[in-house]
Amino acid sequence: MKISVIGAGALGTFYAAMLAASGQDVTLVCRPKYREALEKGVQVDGVFQATAKPRISDRPVPADLVFTAVKSYDVEAAVEGLSFNPGTLVVVISNGLGSDEAAAAKIGSCRVAAGVSYSGVVFLEPGRVHVAGYTETVLGSTDPGARDRLDMALIALEKAGLKARIADDIRAAQWEKLFANVGINAITAITGLKNGMLLEIPELKALVTAAVSEAGEVARAAGIRVGVDPVEQTYRVIRDTAGNRSSMLQDVTKGKRTEIDVLNSKIAEIGRACGIPTPVNDTITALIRGIEHRHQ
Ligand SMILES: NC(=O)C1=CN([C@@H]2O[C@H](COP(=O)(O)OP(=O)(O)OC[C@H]3O[C@@H](n4cnc5c(N)ncnc54)[C@H](OP(=O)(O)O)[C@@H]3O)[C@@H](O)[C@H]2O)C=CC1
Numbered sequence: 001m002k003i004s005v006i007g008a009g010a011l012g013t014f015y016a017a018m019l020a021a022s023g024q025d026v027t028l029v030c031r032p033k034y035r036e037a038l039e040k041g042v043q044v045d046g047v048f049q050a051t052a053k054p055r056i057s058d059r060p061v062p063a064d065l066v067f068t069a070v071k072s073y074d075v076e077a078a079v080e081g082l083s084f085n086p087g088t089l090v091v092v093i094s095n096g097l098g099s100d101e102a103a104a105a106k107i108g109s110c111r112v113a114a115g116v117s118y119s120g121v122v123f124l125e126p127g128r129v130h131v132a133g134y135t136e137t138v139l140g141s142t143d144p145g146a147r148d149r150l151d152m153a154l155i156a157l158e159k160a161g162l163k164a165r166i167a168d169d170i171r172a173a174q175w176e177k178l179f180a181n182v183g184i185n186a187i188t189a190i191t192g193l194k195n196g197m198l199l200e201i202p203e204l205k206a207l208v209t210a211a212v213s214e215a216g217e218v219a220r221a222a223g224i225r226v227g228v229d230p231v232e233q234t235y236r237v238i239r240d241t242a243g244n245r246s247s248m249l250q251d252v253t254k255g256k257r258t259e260i261d262v263l264n265s266k267i268a269e270i271g272r273a274c275g276i277p278t279p280v281n282d283t284i285t286a287l288i289r290g291i292e293h294r295h296q
Pocket residue numbers: 006007008009010011012029030031069070071072074077078093094095117118119120121122123247259
């Protein structure tokens with residue numbers, strides 16, 4: 001089976017290295033600027049250690065199983081120009097809501113699954129990443145056609161030594177991770193603090209709790225049946241990733257665009273549609289917009 005991983009940033013390098021190190025046929029699709037460095041091989045350290053030499057390409061390649069590991073705002077462009085076998089499955093691994101739907105609108109929902117990654121991976125340099133934590137990858141699709149092929153992705157990840165499971169309700173699974181991202185990402189990006197400090201400073205703990213409680217109310221109003229308490233789930237992820245610099249903190253540090261649109265801003269947007277006020281998420285969104293503006 002041919003596997004391609006699109007995006008040689010933190011998460012893509014991690015998955016490609018693990019899959020390739022387990023002997024699977026993997027192509028890592030990168031930006032042209034990274035190609036030369038990646039051709040020397042990729043390396044993972046931290047809670048996993050792996051070195052591997054996946055094939056490297058600076059354009060999409062035909063594959064049976066594709067993982068996209070790009071920011072939510074890059075997903076549509078990443079799936080454009082993919083060529084498919086009849087059975088190709090594209091697993092969109094992104095935080096937040098809407099990325100797999102954006103991909104499905106471009107290439108058809110029967111080809112698309114979503115991946116929810118409980119990991120904390122830091123990009124060190126092209127081809128080298130540090131894994132601060134990994135719990136599992138949750139896979140799922142709303143389209144029965146794609147659901148039939150999820151086993152292919154599950155088996156590939158398990159062969160790579162990565163815990164994974166298929167969720168019956170992928171939307172609920174995405175919301176369960178979203179709660180943690182709504183509580184952690186923007187507030188660490190604004191304060192510059194590692195995740196764990198959010199439980200150490202009482203005022204920040206209260207802010208996290210307020211933002212996530214709003215998200216919980218919005219989920220209820222939107223008819224999402226989550227299997228966790230939103231606030232407890234967020235505290236658990238904070239404890240599990242205490243030493244992490246969140247992906248949004250990494251983005252603002254590099255002056256990059258953030259994923260606020262699919263996180264706190266998305267909660268506010270769905271809240272408006274359901275008639276649930278979200279003043280805390282509105283304020284957090286405004287502050288991140290200001291930080292993004294600073295870098296423009
Ligand atoms: N890092 C983490 O620990 C976790 C991340 N996630 C989620 O996973 C997704 C990816 O995150 P992360 O790996 O951190 O992001 P990064 O920014 O580190 O990596 C994304 C990479 O993809 C590249 N890219 C974008 N479009 C294409 C394309 N069409 N072809 C080839 N390369 C492309 C980017 O290049 P360029 O920078 O030049 O645009 C960048 O190198 C995000 O949605 C994130 O929220 C989820 C859980 C944990």
